[in-house]
Every structure is written in structure tokens, then in C-alpha cells.
Amino acid sequence: MAEQRAQGRHAGLTKQQVVDAAVRLADSDGAAALSMRKVARELGVEAMTLYHHVPNKQALEDAIVEHVLDEALESVSASGPWERVVSDYGSALHDGLQRHPGAAALFASRPAITERTMDQVEALLEVLHDAGFTPRDALLVVYAVAGAVIGHHASGRAADDAAAPSTDVGVAGGRPLFSAAAADGPVDTQERLAFTLRALVDGLRVRLAAL
Template identity: 45%
Template sequence: MAARRARGQRAGLTRQAVLEAALRLVDREGMAALSMRRLGDELGVEAMTVYHHVPNKSALLDGMIEQVVAEAVPPEFGAATWREDLGAYAHALIAALGAHPNAVPLLLSRAAMTPRNLGTMEAVVGMLHEAGFRLPRTLDILYSLTSFVVGHAAAQAGDVDGAGSFASLDAEAYPLLVGAAREAGEDTADARFDFALDALLSGFEGELGDARASS
């Protein structure tokens, strides 16, 4: 642990460094371990020093969500087709959430309206609108996609594996569930994610076709 600094000394810290340290702490010990005092210990400073960079616990939590989402943002939306962009974003987001499973409940419990997150959402909406989606529908697409990805990540973080659970049921009582699960085999989470994502994207594509036909 770094030597503790004097109270109020900023020690060259930045908001980014504070958020990264908070995420490391949560990755290692879970959300219950997160406090300004523990975060100060992680950084080797007094807790009050942390408040120079995040004004309160709520701002800290929003910043942590921002950190996770930032790991999933591609260099540029609109560089490929809208479907490729959304697919790449979904895969990058599920990978980022998989790297920080203890932070997944944060994304389920709060909408982090930080400038950086809002900028990402603005870029997605702009890319979709440029592709031909009606402006209100772009928000529906963004909500549907992120809800699906975060929900899948929450199931994975909670070790909720429907197929695996079904495979252990009484085969006489539930022959179809058991048969389907056993035929699917193990390690089906990625395949289920890809299947559901493709279905979502195909549905969005159909919506785009309807919008173009009515214009």
C-alpha cells in the first residue's frame, strides 16, 4: 500500500485514477467493500482527498459505470454498417461486464448520466438515425440492446445457467426441457447470447425496412 498522504493533499490524483481504483476494489472485494475510506486506503490518501475528484458516493458510482461502459466503446460509430456497429458494441459491452462482474448490479440499478456516457449514447443515436431509423426509434433500439446485454451479464455474474439447470431435472417429468438442455450441451452461454443478439438485430432491420417503406 502506498504511504498515506496528509489530509487534503491531492497527491497528483485525477478523477480517472480514482475511478480506476474504485473499480479495482470492487472487482477484488465486491460492492459491499466500497466506501470513501476504503477507496482512500486503496489510493494511499485520506478519504477527504477523494472528494476533490468525486463530490459524493453517487458521483463515484456513476463514474464507475462510465468506466465500464468506456471499455466497450468502439473507436468510431458509423465506421461500418449500423448492424456491424451495434453487434460490435454489444460484444464489447458483454466482455467489459464479464471483466467486472461485481459492478454489474450498478448498471441494473442506476442510469449514469455523465457527460462521457451521454456522449456515447449520442453517438449511437446519431449512427442509427443516419442509417435511416426514425429518431424516437433510435432510443428504443438503444434501450433494448443495452437491457439485453446487461441482463445477460447479470445472469452470468449470478451463475444462472438455465440449460445446465434443466439438464439435471427429472427426465420423466420434464422430458422436453431435459432433452433440449442435454442436446445443447455445456458452455452454451455465448451461443445463446449470439442467437438472441442476432434476433434483436434482425428485428431492428425489419423496423428500418418499414420506416423506409413508409417514407
């Protein structure tokens, strides 16, 4: 009877369940610790069962990126001014990586070219091309925004602590500009990223006008 239940559970396993389990493990233990065996243990199945849904660990990592990106961009509309679409894309990607910090290393290390991710990129390219960007420049815009966001996350939260002004221990003493900048508190990831996205959009607007 136990064997029948196990067989039924194996037969009912879906790729989405596999991906969900992999995302949970990556978030809790980090992407570097991810393995097919650990995902199988999380699901209560044999490791070989997973290969009916993903051919190898690399495909599983691609599926994690696809899942996080799909979840993040679900609320982003590919209509309206290109500036808003670009900003929304960057903000949504940031929020997605906030929810799934384990995926940041995967975003930084692999292209994850799947049918779904390519459809998402194509939708962004259409918005930018309709606004006047060449196809090449439009792709570079997508890469620039993604790179800015992923870079903030790949650096880790420790970067926030290291960059935080420490006026209480006198580090800013004798440095009036630093003291003035630090007066409102540490510059966290959210503020840095928002500034970066605004600067990118402003620079892209100038480039577009010159095309």
C-alpha cells in the same frame, strides 16, 4: 518527512487513480460494498482527499460506469452497417462487464448520465438515424441492446448453472426435445447473448423496413 511525503502523494492524486481504485474494489468486493473510505484506504489517503475529485459516492459510481463503458466501446467503430454497429456495441458491452463484473449492478441500477456517456449514446443514435430509424426508435434500440446485455450479467453466473441441462442425472429423461437441445452441452451466457443480439437485430431490420 513522512507528513511531507503524504502531502505530496495527496497532491499528486488524480481522478483516474480514484476511479481505477474504485473499479478494482467493485470487481473484488462487489458494488454494494463500495465506499469512499474503502477507496481511500486502497489509495493510502484520507477519505476527504477523494472529495477533491468526486463529490460523493453517487458520482463515484457514475464514474465507474463511464470508465467501464469507455473502455468497452473503445474498439467499436461508429461506421459501417447499422446491424454490425449494434452487434458490436452489445458484444463490447458484454466483454466490458466480463472484465469488470462489479460494475454490472451499477449499470443495472443507475443511468449514469455524464458528458462522456451521452457522447457515446449520441454516436450510436447518429448511426441508427442515418440508417432510417426515427430518433425515438434509435434511442429505444440502444436501450434494448444495453438492457439485454446488462440483464444477462445482472442475473449472475449462478443463472448459468441453474439453466444448464443435467442429462447426466436423468433430468432430461422422457423429454426428447430438451434432450436434443442439451446434446451439445449447457447453454452458457455467451451463446444466450449472441442469440439474443441476433434476434434483436433481425427484429429491428423488420421494423426499419416498415418505417
